[in-house]
Amino acid sequence: MGFYADQVFPRLMDWIMRAPRFQELRRQVLAPARGHVLEIGFGTGLNLPHYPKSVTWLTAVDPANFPNALVEKQTMAGSIPVKLVRLSAETLPFESGQFDWAVSTWTLCTISDPVAALREVRRVLKPGGQFIFLEHGRSDDPKILKWQNRLNPLQRVVACGCNLNRSIDALIRQAGLTIIQLERFQMDGVPRVAGSMYRGIATPHRPIITETLSSGRYRPIAPGAPGSGTV
Numbered sequence: 574m575g576f577y578a579d580q581v582f583p584r585l586m587d588w589i590m591r592a593p594r595f596q597e598l599r600r601q602v603l604a605p606a607r608g609h610v611l612e613i614g615f616g617t618g619l620n621l622p623h624y625p626k627s628v629t630w631l632t633a634v635d636p637a638n639f640p641n642a643l644v645e646k647q648t649m650a651g652s653i654p655v656k657l658v659r660l661s662a663e664t665l666p667f668e669s670g671q672f673d674w675a676v677s678t679w680t681l682c683t684i685s686d687p688v689a690a691l692r693e694v695r696r697v698l699k700p701g702g703q704f705i706f707l708e709h710g711r712s713d714d715p716k717i718l719k720w721q722n723r724l725n726p727l728q729r730v731v732a733c734g735c736n737l738n739r740s741i742d743a744l745i746r747q748a749g750l751t752i753i754q755l756e757r758f759q760m761d762g763v764p765r766v767a768g769s770m771y772r773g774i775a776t777p778h779r780p781i782i783t784e785t786l787s788s789g790r791y792r793p794i795a796p797g798a799p800g801s802g803t804v
């Protein structure tokens with residue numbers, strides 16, 4: 574990949590993203606995780622100290638070959654057993670329906686095909702599983718969005734493939750996941766172009782929306798197709 578991508582960027586990213594304001598967000602968003610967790614885009618492992626004790630096993634994927642010293646420092650520090658696999662999240666070598674929770678923090682901005690990766694997350698989650706996301710992306714403010722679009726080509730080079738202007742919630746829905754919690758906020762101490770945050774939880778199953786008929790029976794209506802369904 575080159576000296577900058579392999580040696581300089583990982584250290585820079587690790588230094589910026591271990592600041593207390595990032596750590597606090599990690600702690601909050603990871604609190605509900607339980608059981609066997611899949612993390613996509615492990616980076617240098619900055620989420621590890623923030624997983625609760627209810628997490629029994631962590632499987633993590635990331636294609637980057639970050640310096641061992643940076644990653645090991647984190648994996649050795651945690652108490653959860655970690656299996657780190659060096660591959661892209663777009664094609665996961667895991668059986669369907671095996672993870673209790675999945676996690677992505679500041680990663681959907683960088684994955685080349687985020688919808689493919691999210692489809693894989695949906696596939697490998699158990700039916701009752703949940704997907705935690707904490708991501709920066711497209712701003713709702715047209716003035717900020719204009720700057721995000723302008724700066725995106727530069728950001729992709731400087732931050733090794735990171736995009737400023739992805740609609741994170743739209744990508745999650747496009748992959749067939751159902752968002753059950755979504756919070757939008759501006760991150761403190763981060764330039765507005767990179768601090769428009771999406772935090773929430775999505776599930777692999779679709780809710781069944783019903784309407785009650787005059788007969789007292791229920792009619793399921795497929796999401797997105799009002800009026801369809803069978804009695």
Ligand SMILES: C[S@@+](CC[C@H](N)C(=O)[O-])C[C@H]1O[C@@H](n2cnc3c(N)ncnc32)[C@H](O)[C@@H]1O
Nearest residue numbers: 614615616619635637661662678679680683684
């Ligand atoms: C900004 S870093 C965030 C790292 C980490 N999630 C965190 O919160 O500190 C983005 C990460 O996404 C990883 N990444 C890029 N493409 C990926 C892919 N196709 N599948 C999985 N991870 C990927 C990068 O290698 C990098 O570690």
